[in-house]
Amino acid sequence: xxxxxxxxxxxxxxxxxxxxxxxxxxxxxxxxxxxxxxxxxxxxxxxxxxxxxxxxxxxxxxxxxxxxxxxxxxxxxxxxxxxxxxxxxxxxxxxxxxxxxxxxxxxxxxxxxxxxxxxxxxxxxxxxxxxxxxxxxxxxxxxxxxxxxxxxxxxxxxxxxxxxxxxxxxxxxxxxxxxxxxxxxxxxxxxxxxxxxxxxxxxxxxxxxxxxxxxxxxxxxxxxxxxxxxxxxxxxxxxxxxxxxxxxxxxxxxxxxxxxxxxxxxxxxxxxxxxxxxxxxxxxxxxxxxxxxxxxxxxxxxxxxxxxxxxxxxxxxxxxxxxxxxxxxxxxxxxxxxxxxxxxxxxxxxxxxxxxxxxxxxxxxxxxxxxxxxxxxxxxxxxxxxxxxxxxxxxxxxxxxxxxxxxxxxxxxxxxxxxxxxxxxxxxxxxxxxxxxxxxxxxxxxxxxxxxxxxxxxxxx
Numbered sequence: 001x002x003x004x005x006x007x008x009x010x011x012x013x014x015x016x017x018x019x020x021x022x023x024x025x026x027x028x029x030x031x032x033x034x035x036x037x038x039x040x041x042x043x044x045x046x047x048x049x050x051x052x053x054x055x056x057x058x059x060x061x062x063x064x065x066x067x068x069x070x071x072x073x074x075x076x077x078x079x080x081x082x083x084x085x086x087x088x089x090x091x092x093x094x095x096x097x098x099x100x101x102x103x104x105x106x107x108x109x110x111x112x113x114x115x116x117x118x119x120x121x122x123x124x125x126x127x128x129x130x131x132x133x134x135x136x137x138x139x140x141x142x143x144x145x146x147x148x149x150x151x152x153x154x155x156x157x158x159x160x161x162x163x164x165x166x167x168x169x170x171x172x173x174x175x176x177x178x179x180x181x182x183x184x185x186x187x188x189x190x191x192x193x194x195x196x197x198x199x200x201x202x203x204x205x206x207x208x209x210x211x212x213x214x215x216x217x218x219x220x221x222x223x224x225x226x227x228x229x230x231x232x233x234x235x236x237x238x239x240x241x242x243x244x245x246x247x248x249x250x251x252x253x254x255x256x257x258x259x260x261x262x263x264x265x266x267x268x269x270x271x272x273x274x275x276x277x278x279x280x281x282x283x284x285x286x287x288x289x290x291x292x293x294x295x296x297x298x299x300x301x302x303x304x305x306x307x308x309x310x311x312x313x314x315x316x317x318x319x320x321x322x323x324x325x326x327x328x329x330x331x332x333x334x335x336x337x338x339x340x341x342x343x344x345x346x347x348x349x350x351x352x353x354x355x356x357x358x359x360x361x362x363x364x365x366x367x368x369x370x371x372x373x374x375x376x377x378x379x380x381x382x383x384x385x386x387x388x389x390x391x392x393x394x395x396x397x398x399x400x401x402x403x404x405x406x407x408x409x410x411x412x413x414x415x416x417x418x419x420x421x422x423x424x425x426x427x428x429x430x431x432x433x434x435x436x437x438x439x440x441x442x443x444x445x446x447x448x449x450x451x452x453x454x455x456x457x458x459x460x461x
Contacts (some may be wrong), residue, residue, distance in 0.1 A: 052368050088260075095143050096169060099161075104191045105172070106165075106184050113188055114169035116142065117160045118153045130160040130221075130377055130384050131194055132217075136202025137229070138300065141168030144202065147366035148373075156385045159347075160197070162188065162209070166296045168287055176299040178204075178232075182211035189219060198380075200373060202226040202362060204235075207314070213324075215319035215455045222325035222376050226369060227334045227360045230343045233308040242301045248304060256285040276363055315346060316450045323396035325380045328352035329372055331360035351376055 013361075030137050088096065132152060134145040142161040152159045163169050166176035173180050186206075189197065193238030196219045199210045205229035213220050229235065242248045254260065261282050268274040268281060288297055314320075328349050334340050335354060353372050357365050378383055 011027070026350055044276070080302045088278055088290075089283040091280055091284055092143060092286055094148050094233065095283075098146075099169070101169075102188075102191050104184070104187050106187045109261070111165065111171040113165060113174070113191070113346075114142070114163040115160060115170070115192075116149070117150055117158065130156070131158045131160055131197045132373060132377075133159045133189075133197040133199050134159065135199060135201045135205040135209050136164065136167070136289075137201075137205045137290075137349045138297075139203065140284065143168070143283060143287055144362050145200075145369075148362060148369045149372035151367065152373065155370070157374065157377065160192070164205075166300055167293070169290070172292070172296050172445050175303065176296050177304040178208050178300070179211060180303070181300075182215070183209045185212045186216055186219065195219065198222045198373070198377060200224045200226065201228060204229045204232070206230050207232050207310070210314050210317065212316070213319050217318050220324065222327075222380050223375055224369070224376055225326070225328045225343070226362065227331055228328065228343055229339050230314065230346075231308075231310050231339060232304075232306050233309045234338055234342075235306065239301065239306075241397075242298060248298055248301075252286065252288065256289045256294075258282070258285075261285075272356055274364075276361075280363065322345060324433070325350055327353065327372060327374060327376050329353045329355065329360055329368060331355050331365075333358050334360060350379060359449065 007023045085093065085096075095116065096114075099114050101112040102111050102115050104111050134142060134148075135389045136142055136144055142163045145159075147162045151159065162183050163172060166181060173184060182413075189195075190278060198221045199209050201223065203226075206225050207230060209225075210230065213223065255264070261278060264285065265278040265281055268276065272283075288294065302382045326347065326349055328343065328347075328351075330340060330353070332355070351372070353368070355365065355368055357368070360368060362369055374385070
């Protein structure tokens with residue numbers, strides 16, 4: 001009996017030990033799992049904290065940049081002008097050095113408009129040639145048309161590229177709006193002594209050209225629209241950023257910052273398939289950032305009427321109701337847009353050119369503009385592009401021998417008086433000076449040649 005009881009007790013102890021071991025192992029497992037959960041949770045917390053720190057740094061940096069852009073307004077007149085030249089990209093500097101400033105009087109005030117142009121060797125003057133005036137859009141300056149100049153000069157066409165007032169290197173208007181800019185164009189043509197011109201527009205430049213034509217149709221021979229934006233009430237969505245206070249300045253300064261040159265280049269090449277080199281993109285950015293141009297850029301958008309009212313006035317203007325030579329140049333992407341359908345539905349074009357390029361930029365497709373501008377001018381008049389040969393003055397006529405047989409004859413070409421006394425005739429020529437003076441017995445003749453006056457006195461006896 002005692003043995004059996006001992007065996008039973010041993011079994012019970014073994015079972016108890018197993019239970020204890022199981023419980024302890026379960027506790028260990030539970031403890032390990034808790035430790036793992038704690039470790040994982042701490043890792044997650046560390047990762048979250050790192051992300052929060054990075055995000056916080058980015059937010060602080062952006063807020064700092066926004067505040068800096070809003071309050072750091074430097075008067076461009078107080079800055080050394082040479083600083084702008086030193087920082088200017090080379091291609092933009094070449095464009096700047098190839099141009100000149102023309103004084104323009106607009107509403108009684110003098111302003112400087114930047115212009116670049118080239119003469120054909122056979123052209124006598126700007127006023128005696130077919131002049132093409134280029135009008136750029138909101139996001140560019142005359143820099144975008146620089147490649148089209150050389151080709152047009154070879155075709156006996158005189159290109160005039162300007163930075164519109166409030167843009168690029170030109171002075172600002174008191175009111176930077178599309179309407180005010182269009183109103184300044186007649187004064188710019190007057191400063192160049194141009195009665196009428198052919199106009200080439202790009203992008204939103206079509207709106208400015210349309211407003212100008214409506215008020216001055218007699219000064220426009222033809223209009224070429226390149227990927228035009230005519231319905232100004234339906235601009236791309238990114239224009240909404242430019243109308244948002246504080247954010248607009250921050251976005252524009254960030255987009256044109258020289259420190260983001262590489263990112264900006266990658267953006268254009270990746271999203272738009274652009275082939276424009278990085279330094280050229282930097283030139284466009286610098287033109288917007290130059291001196292006080294950011295303020296003027298934003299003022300143009302904020303103060304211009306971008307509602308359908310402007311579009312409605314254009315649709316009922318002389319642009320639509322009168323007959324004149326016009327053409328549209330479009331790209332593959334543009335033909336699918338609302339702006340393309342809008343302008344083709346409302347305007348009748350004498351010429352239309354559909355290009356296979358993704359985007360019709362004068363920067364990447366200058367030959368498209370050159371060829372079609374020449375074709376439209378020839379369509380307007382076959383003889384308009386004929387070279388004007390410079391006229392040379394005829395050779396001077398050699399002096400003829402004198403056949404005068406008067407009693408006394410005196411020519412004095414070097415002194416103030418040609419003076420003669422004669423019995424029958426007194427004859428005198430004062431050549432090139434004050435007066436010719438003569439005393440003659442019966443008749444007197446006096447000639448003042450090439451001077452201010454000629455006196456003939458007759459003292460007849």
